[in-house]
Amino acid sequence: MSILTYIAGWPLLAALALIVVPRDRQKTIRATAVVATLISAVLAVKMFAQFVPGVDGYQFEQQIPWVASLGISYHVGVDGINVGLILMGAIVAFAAALCSFEIKSREKEFYILLLVMTGGILGAFASLDLFFFYFLHELALVPTFIMIGVWGRGENKNFATFQITLYLSVGALIALIGLIALYLQVPADVRTFDIPRLTKYFAEHTMASGAQNFIFPLLLFGFGILVSLWPFHSWAPLGYGVAPAPTAMLHAGVLKKFGLYGLIRIALPLLPQAAQSWAHVIAWLCVGNILYVGWVAMRQKDLNLLIGNSSVAHMGFIFLGIASLNLIGITGAVLIMIAHGFLAALTFALSGYIYQQTGTLQISELGGLCRKLPFIGTALIMAAMAGCGLPGFANFVGEATVFFGAWGKFPVVTILALWGALVIGGVYMTRAIRNVLHGPLPEKWNVLTAVTHFWRKLPYAILLVCLLVFGFVPKLLTEKINPDAEKIVSQATAEKLVAPTEISGARP
């Protein structure tokens, strides 16, 4: 059995086990969830440490045929692209389970859904089979809607749930159409859902450019909606604004990266010509994310909406890295995916704590909290600084790398992105710090209690440490990402080996 199966399997097993635990045993339920996510986090660290950079093919691979007639098999494995994502996902899931203190009603259902979400998304990242890749993502997505709908907060809850469900379902559906169309491009006798085999097939037999130009936008916009690509972003801030903190942590941090992973893993290498011709579109759409959503974030009066918008803005840098279609850009994109996962989880966890203490996230109501909540305040300042690209945190490495990658191809977009990263990001983050943490403490918040307990501090500390470690020693990630990013780039930019007319009759 591959270690990957255990990483994704433990949370799912724990979810199954929780079904039989009586609902009044809250401590047992909680402990089960924490232990299960802890085990998969530890295993993920172990896997990350054992991963050998630059080895040809996938590592920790496991393949069990399932529906042979359709070419579906259970196939997991990692290379440099997803090894960091799985590590990030497992750690964020553990932090999210620890942060679930705030849930006070229907704990059993909540923890079951949380575990299903965790197992689903980790499985989706590990999958090398299109069917499981998509199915496990859906398995993680549906609990998100339920959790926001049932445990969400605020008066906007219903509208937000409606919107996020609608957007994400449509996005997933469009991506599904694209994936099926892709599947059908392979001649019937060799049809397979296996991603490595598909990649190999299309490397040898370039798809007709008509088909590429039909499928690529489906994948781009389908996956793009899942990642809140501008102008399909408005579900994200609203949804995260009302979501309970653990859900927002897992979704914004981990689940959202699925669409980006899909683009890098599937769309770029399999549809190289279309990727080339659509790169400009992606680059300009990402300006919408970075500048436009950045401006929107400047206006937010609710801390969670601000964080949500900033998280959408960060997606723009990843899209810019993807659009640059070169080694530096793609590596940078993967770096930001991982860094942003930790960061989004950290910020939502912190805002969750503040909400739990104060019952509000209206920025005008808050103020001066740093004196009363020194640990949370310091962590929030660090998170805000990481969010506006301060060196020392992993986000800076990713963003800087993306800028270097994109500079040659899209200088104007890069300049605009620089403005968004350095100036606009700086403005809304320092405004938030000024209004939430600095200034005199309003009378009514004298009742707040600071975090003292080890277990309550732990999730924030873990996420901060991860951001700092990868920010100080980015080589830990880049030396793993590099060789496989290079493969993807070489496929995405390869000259056509066979003329499109010839392949229609070709057989492997």
Place this chain on the structure above:
Amino acid sequence: MKHELFPWLILFLPLLSAAVITLFTLRCKTVSSLISIGAVAAGFVLTALFINANGFHLPVEQSETSINWLSIGTLSVDFGLKLDALSLMMLLVVTGVGGAIHIYSFGYMHEDRSMARFFACLSLFTFSMLGIVLANNFLMMFIFWELVGVSSYLLIGFWLEKPSAGDAAKKAFITNRLGDFGFLAGILMVWGLLGSLNFGVLQAGITASTLTLGASATLAGLLVFCGAMGKSAQFPLHVWLPDAMEGPTPVSALIHAATMVAAGVYMLCRVLFLLNADALHVIAYIGGFTALLAALIAVQQNDIKRILAYSTLSQLGYMVMAVGLAGPTPAMFHLTTHAFFKALLFLGAGSVIHGLHEEQDIWKMGGLKKKMPVTFWTFIIGTLALSGVPPFSGFYSKDSIFAQALEQGREHPAIGYPLFAVAVLVAALTTFYMFRLFFVAFLGEPRNEKSKHAHESPAVMTLPLIALAVFAVIGGFIGIWNNYGTQFAAAHAELPVMEQMLEPFHAPVPMACGLGAVLVGLFAAFVLYRKAATDPLPAKLGWFSRAMANRFYFDELYEATVIRLHDSIAVVADWMDRWIVEVVCLGTLRGGTDLTGRALRLVQTGNLQTYAFLFVLGVALLLYFVLGK
């Protein structure tokens, strides 16, 4: 231990100190401050030992030590240290002046409940500043550049409850970010055109003309200069520095006078090889303009720290101007002496504020000579040095800038001569506002209760004052000029102390102009302020005085233009997000679904005849399509 390790230790000790304080000793004030002081003092000792063992000019192969930090395809970034006369001198300044200020802070911040946090931030700052000094490539420098920005942000906003401090911190951060935007764009441009980030490689390539920026050279140079504009607070990004005085006074001395704001000048000297003549001319003019603007504003300020802040701006203008006049040696010379006397003046001001129980208005002070003798005497030394009175250090460094301007005038009359005139005018203004401050705040009779009960500060605060005062006196002729000179010009002759003392006499014109300016400024200040109870200038100058007091309305101008513009774009974007995307798009989708549902409901009447009719209609249509064709 091997000497090669010293630079790494010097760099990382403060970081270690910041980490240890944050993680373990936040509750213990004394231990925290001792750790922080220890780190910077150790840095100073190690630097001295290193220089003692190796001298200022290391052989080429030892002058750089690096490890690879990031390597992706063609992008390769080292974490590397560059050790030459420029960086070693700056190491001495940062750890030396910084060390004095650390010790002073121990006394100044003793009553503050967050003293441990203060020292953690100071250590973080020291680490970042040393990083800038030691960086051997552009991205490393940018990284520490940003870290310096954030530690300055944390320290300006150190008093969390004070709203003005929070606002000032935010303003400083964002204004610096504007400069960094240009800096990073410039770095990307240099990398895109030349393919390397390493200073040594770039310099060798550009000197040998194997690498060339071509037509983009001026633009690249000016973009890089944007970074200096932000950090060294040059016009038009100068507005943050005076507000930064909301931070504790030792912070103003360390960060906003002696070290961080000098980083821009240092960076320009480091990358001088990139700057072509056109870029240098722009830099010179911006520096000269800032020097004049800030000196004029300083004349009409009443807050002791703000006067010093505008004076810092003005002196930074001098340094930037000197770089622009192709004189890195005078620029660095002035940077170093300025670090001594401006840190001294700020610490002296802090001692006054401390002694007067947080009073900062000079018109509420007076008669401090007897009550605060050490502060008084060291402050006058600082004032004389800043004004450029011989033989104090400021005289020598300012004189070298004047001489540089005149020399440039021979080659580029349109640059050198006007800027020389500006420099002399600024020197007169400098003397004037400094002696205005001195006469009003220190001499005469105590003006209110607080100044009657003033008391001298404890020894932990006065000893650093004395140490800095010594260097403010002798800094002009102890070889600082030699060290920078040999860095920037291979043919530079090293002079013994006596000849250094007499060096200005070789060029009598600039020296005479400088001394004349000092006399004029001193005389004017004496006449106007020796016995003044209120400021006579507003009545004499009218609107111009109001404009000076109001900082020429730059804050208001920016508020009305740049900030307003960004905010209105944000309002529009937010509005679009709310209404167009959410209501229109989603509304159509929701409305469409709703309408379809309603339309379909019309069919579901529950009336059997209707169903039968529809059924027959359907069959008829089907038959028509199947059979009819």
